[in-house]
Amino acid sequence: MSGMKPAIYTTVAHDEHDERHHGAVTFPIYQNTLFSFAGYHQPANPYTYSRGTNPTVRELERKLAELEGGEDARCCASGMAAISAAILSRVQAGDHIVCVDQVYTGTRAFLEGWLPRFGVSTTFVNGASLPDLEAATLEHTVLLYLESPTSFFFELQDIAACAALAKRRGLTTILDNSWATPCFQRPLELGVDLVVHSLTKYVGGHSDALGGAVIGSRDNIRRILEKEGVLLGGVMTAHTASLMLRGLRTLPLRMERYRQTGRIVADYLSGLAFINRINYPGLPNHPQHKLAIQQMDGFGSLLSFEWDVPLEQAQAWADALRYYRNGCSWGGYESLVLVIAPLSELGRSEPGILVRLYSGLEEPQALIDDMANAFAAILAGA
Numbered sequence: 415m416s417g418m419k420p421a422i423y424t425t426v427a428h429d430e431h432d433e434r435h436h437g438a439v440t441f442p443i444y445q446n447t448l449f450s451f452a453g454y455h456q457p458a459n460p461y462t463y464s465r466g467t468n469p470t471v472r473e474l475e476r477k478l479a480e481l482e483g484g485e486d487a488r489c490c491a492s493g494m495a496a497i498s499a500a501i502l503s504r505v506q507a508g509d510h511i512v513c514v515d516q517v518y519t520g521t522r523a524f525l526e527g528w529l530p531r532f533g534v535s536t537t538f539v540n541g542a543s544l545p546d547l548e549a550a551t552l553e554h555t556v557l558l559y560l561e562s563p564t565s566f567f568f569e570l571q572d573i574a575a576c577a578a579l580a581k582r583r584g585l586t587t588i589l590d591n592s593w594a595t596p597c598f599q600r601p602l603e604l605g606v607d608l609v610v611h612s613l614t615k616y617v618g619g620h621s622d623a624l625g626g627a628v629i630g631s632r633d634n635i636r637r638i639l640e641k642e643g644v645l646l647g648g649v650m651t652a653h654t655a656s657l658m659l660r661g662l663r664t665l666p667l668r669m670e671r672y673r674q675t676g677r678i679v680a681d682y683l684s685g686l687a688f689i690n691r692i693n694y695p696g697l698p699n700h701p702q703h704k705l706a707i708q709q710m711d712g713f714g715s716l717l718s719f720e721w722d723v724p725l726e727q728a729q730a731w732a733d734a735l736r737y738y739r740n741g742c743s744w745g746g747y748e749s750l751v752l753v754i755a756p757l758s759e760l761g762r763s764e765p766g767i768l769v770r771l772y773s774g775l776e777e778p779q780a781l782i783d784d785m786a787n788a789f790a791a792i793l794a795g796a
């Protein structure tokens with residue numbers, strides 16, 4: 415772990431376009447859908463119609479590309495719009511995809527339940543095993559889809575090794591980097607071709623804007639813009655781009671706070687004898703911690719733990735929390751808890767329930783007291 419990218423705070427604070435727009439310090443929202451031509455014989459304006467490109471959205475794309483170390487980016491209406499556009503840009507009928515088995519449920523539903531309609535099949539593999547990933551690669555495989563860490567069990571893939579395997583086998587790699595953000599992980603530098611994000615999470619940071627992005631080489635992004643971007647039309651609005659630009663300004667600050675809080679919460683849970691396992695790659699006893707510190711510069715505040723109680727008891731604990739609200743997303747200022755399911759329903763042989771915790775910007779001690787009170791209340795009544 416070498417710490418965040420040098421000068422990241424300056425990158426998010428500084429705009430190349432400060433001198434334009436009468437010195438406005440926030441980039442203006444270009445609300446308009448179309449841009450008129452100066453005249454029939456004038457050189458074309460780079461902007462013609464906001465389903466293609468829009469200056470506010472473009473500014474966000476420029477910044478995201480810079481933060482991820484990519485040449486260009488394309489922003490979309492949601493994380494799923496970005497993920498589906500990135501995948502569709504690489505496949506055609508008859509192709510095969512290899513994907514990590516713990517991938518985000520929406521991505522899995524797209525690959526497993528929707529793409530087969532168009533003759534594209536997917537094999538889901540344990541992403542922690544390079545031999546398994548390699549063994550699943552067939553002659554007609556074109557894409558290796560990664561998500562590291564995953565967002566239920568927080569399992570990692572060895573990103574550089576996966577990218578090298580993909581290069582050897584002629585596959586494109588896509589990696590969902592929503593959990594780590596470019597503050598803590600830059601997969602393009604490790605050889606991945608395309609990074610995708612749900613900007614709805616940490617980047618937006620305020621639970622008030624849905625968005626997604628694909629980042630990669632100029633050529634790959636141009637292909638996505640010209641086809642999946644304008645033809646499927648799942649574009650980001652200028653207003654959303656402005657909210658995302660605002661989120662980016664404080665992203666490193668917030669990630670630093672989440673890093674600290676995440677570790678405090680993970681240490682607290684580690685001290686509870688009745689919790690079976692904490693899934694958080696930042697803990698030194700996490701089975702992939704060595705790989706984690708090799709390829710990441712820090713860890714967020716979304717983790718899960720395994721608790722051997724009946725489902726109703728875990729749900730009663732979640733209901734007893736004051737600051738952690740029941741909710742399925744993450745990345746905002748507010749803390750959330752999600753009682754996911756019995757481990758047996760998630761393909762695990764261990765007993766117990768998987769509970770996911772997202773710690774927001776509250777004082778870590780308030781969150782720990784909140785959990786302790788809820789545990790005391792539930793265990794006293796058990």
Ligand SMILES: Cc1ncc(COP(=O)(O)O)c(C=O)c1O
Binds near residue numbers: 492592611612615743
């Ligand atoms: C890891 C991950 N990737 C992608 C998505 C999809 O993002 P969105 O909800 O912005 O479409 C989610 C949403 O929960 C997610 O958790």
